[in-house]
Amino acid sequence: MIEEKFPGQVLGTMTHAGQLGVMLRKDMISDICRYLKDEPLLKMNHLADLTAVDYSAYPGDTGPRFEVVYNLISIVYHHRIRLKVRLPEEDPKIDTVTPVWNTANWHERETYDLMGIVFNGHPDLRRILMPDDWEGHPLRKEYPLKGF
Amino acid sequence: MSVTETTEKEIVQKELTLNMGPQHPSTHGVLRLVVDLQGETVVNIDPRIGYLHRGIEKWMESKTYHQIIPMTDRLEYISSMNNNLGYAVAVEKLAGISVPERAQFIRTLLAELSRLSAHLIWFGTHALDIGSMTAPVYAFRERELILDLLEMATGARLTVSYARIGGVRNDLPRDFIDKCYEFTELFPKRIDEYDTLIKVNRIWLKRTRGIGVISPEDAISYGMTGASLRGSGVNYDLRKVEPYAAYDKVEFDVPLGTNGDVYDRYLVRMGEMRQSVRIIKQCLDKMKPGPITTDDPRYAVPEKMNVMKNMESLAHQFVLMSKWAPMPRGEVYVATEGPKGELGFYIVSDGSGRPYRIKIRAPSFINLSALPKMVTGNMISDVIACIGTIDIVLGEVDR
Numbered sequence: 372m373i374e375e376k377f378p379g380q381v382l383g384t385m386t387h388a389g390q391l392g393v394m395l396r397k398d399m400i401s402d403i404c405r406y407l408k409d410e411p412l413l414k415m416n417h418l419a420d421l422t423a424v425d426y427s428a429y430p431g432d433t434g435p436r437f438e439v440v441y442n443l444i445s446i447v448y449h450h451r452i453r454l455k456v457r458l459p460e461e462d463p464k465i466d467t468v469t470p471v472w473n474t475a476n477w478h479e480r481e482t483y484d485l486m487g488i489v490f491n492g493h494p495d496l497r498r499i500l501m502p503d504d505w506e507g508h509p510l511r512k513e514y515p516l517k518g519f
Numbered sequence: 520m521s522v523t524e525t526t527e528k529e530i531v532q533k534e535l536t537l538n539m540g541p542q543h544p545s546t547h548g549v550l551r552l553v554v555d556l557q558g559e560t561v562v563n564i565d566p567r568i569g570y571l572h573r574g575i576e577k578w579m580e581s582k583t584y585h586q587i588i589p590m591t592d593r594l595e596y597i598s599s600m601n602n603n604l605g606y607a608v609a610v611e612k613l614a615g616i617s618v619p620e621r622a623q624f625i626r627t628l629l630a631e632l633s634r635l636s637a638h639l640i641w642f643g644t645h646a647l648d649i650g651s652m653t654a655p656v657y658a659f660r661e662r663e664l665i666l667d668l669l670e671m672a673t674g675a676r677l678t679v680s681y682a683r684i685g686g687v688r689n690d691l692p693r694d695f696i697d698k699c700y701e702f703t704e705l706f707p708k709r710i711d712e713y714d715t716l717i718k719v720n721r722i723w724l725k726r727t728r729g730i731g732v733i734s735p736e737d738a739i740s741y742g743m744t745g746a747s748l749r750g751s752g753v754n755y756d757l758r759k760v761e762p763y764a765a766y767d768k769v770e771f772d773v774p775l776g777t778n779g780d781v782y783d784r785y786l787v788r789m790g791e792m793r794q795s796v797r798i799i800k801q802c803l804d805k806m807k808p809g810p811i812t813t814d815d816p817r818y819a820v821p822e823k824m825n826v827m828k829n830m831e832s833l834a835h836q837f838v839l840m841s842k843w844a845p846m847p848r849g850e851v852y853v854a855t856e857g858p859k860g861e862l863g864f865y866i867v868s869d870g871s872g873r874p875y876r877i878k879i880r881a882p883s884f885i886n887l888s889a890l891p892k893m894v895t896g897n898m899i900s901d902v903i904a905c906i907g908t909i910d911i912v913l914g915e916v917d918r
Contacts (some may be wrong), residue, residue, distance in 0.1 A: 372918045387849030388612050416739050416858025417755075419854060420863050422878040429869050437730045442865065442880075446739060453852060485576075500569040501918060504819040509577050510876075516581055 388413035548913030583843035592678035598633035603682035609853035609864035637858035645907035685813030745860025750776035751786030843872030
């Protein structure tokens with residue numbers, strides 16, 4: 372359905388353990404999320420989780436480095452979908468989905484804090500878990516586990 | 520608390536910025552709130568968290584799947600069984616491990632006991648915050664019984680580390696069933712006692728009715744889950760929606776509120792306690808003897824007796840404990856219903872015995888993000904009631 376509405380935005384789908392993941396381009400993520408939320412047949416109104424994964428150390432992975440992951444569920448129909456967007460290392464920026472779900476505000480702040488993904492148009496993009504003057508983003512793979 | 524400057528012509532009211540925490544007694548841990556006040560009215564509130572950040576998600580990437588179980592205890596530390604369970608269910612989904620029925624019932628039973636203990640803490644501290652000094656004494660009396668039961672079954676009172684990938688650590692001791700049954704007989708009467716304390720208490724009603732109201736639409740948009748969401752009347756309980764453990768084999772109702780205020784969320788949680796007792800009773804009745812860990816040879820930890828006698832078991836135990844078994848490549852997001860709401864684990868596996876990335880969707884973290892929405896425009900004293908009603912645990916917020 373996403374492919375019908377937004378041609379060219381879907382890069383691929385994958386399923387593991389019965390869970391559907393859809394790989395998207397980063398350009399229209401905000402519009403796609405709003406469509407998934409408002410479409411009467413889908414009603415994916417609950418953003419359960421938003422996070423990012425650093426794929427730089429994943430064996431056999433050659434794609435862009437970061438992946439932003441949106442786990443959605445519909446409280447009306449109880450179905451889940453996972454949206455994934457790959458972002459390159461040199462430009463880890465994506466549009467915010469805070470206008471669609473208020474909960475994305477803190478999720479995106481956390482992702483920015485720990486992974487260094489910048490969300491364009493976010494109302495209040497500060498660090499949330501680490502101190503304001505912290506250097507580096509701890510969940511990136513090159514960040515040391517100990518030594519501070 | 521407002522700062523007023525009197526001049527000859529007029530009274531100028533200035534905003535006052537008040538810092539609550541991180542060691543304020545009613546913030547339930549190291550939560551810091553920066554509150555902007557106009558008189559006694561909250562104009563703006565900014566929760567500052569991270570004082571308990573231990574980098575658990577980063578740390579987990581260097582541990583094997585088995586070693587992570589005790590770390591999940593330290594998330595929502597007052598009901599650690601629910602975290603163990605959520606994590607174990609996620610890993611089982613990732614690798615397609617089946618769990619025997621008896622283990623499912625034991626998990627459900629102990630998860631509900633933990634939920635009761637978490638709700639009792641909430642009840643005691645929430646009532647204490649609002650001024651009922653008696654409630655925590657009553658609540659902690661019954662919590663002690665639950666902790667005794669947990670200790671009997673798991674060996675630990677708080678950080679139980681009891682669920683294993685594919686089952687549970689040990690079977691229940693023989694006298695546990697009787698003790699637990701006695702508890703289920705006793706506890707509903709004790710809930711009636713709690714009701715006599717505050718349910719129709721005039722001070723309690725004045726402090727909670729119509730306070731911290733959040734509409735169903737807002738609650739969903741803010742990602743609230745658990746009793747905080749059901750207080751607004753949204754029927755979303757993962758034990759019903761996506762049953763895990765033995766929740767599809769027991770009957771229970773999902774209490775719902777109507778107004779979405781502090782009082783309705785109180786009623787929902789009290790109702791949940793009664794339902795938990797119902798679930799525990801059914802688990803005790805329906806449990807049958809049987810194996811308690813998976814028979815999947817890849818992931819089944821051998822019995823200790825066999826490890827001592829049998830070379831194969833010894834080698835298998837050694838490999839599992841030091842490296843864990845290879846897991847399928849892929850990713851899962853599995854959510855379970857913790858006492859605070861939807862506890863989700865997003866696990867990315869690269870095929871090795873250690874997770875490539877784990878993201879914990881902590882319900883307290885998300886529920887806390889709705890606090891500004893609840894209290895802005897209300898009085899400063901309502902902030903305390905609202906912190907209590909969203910029922911946060913900072914170990915989980917900060918991870």
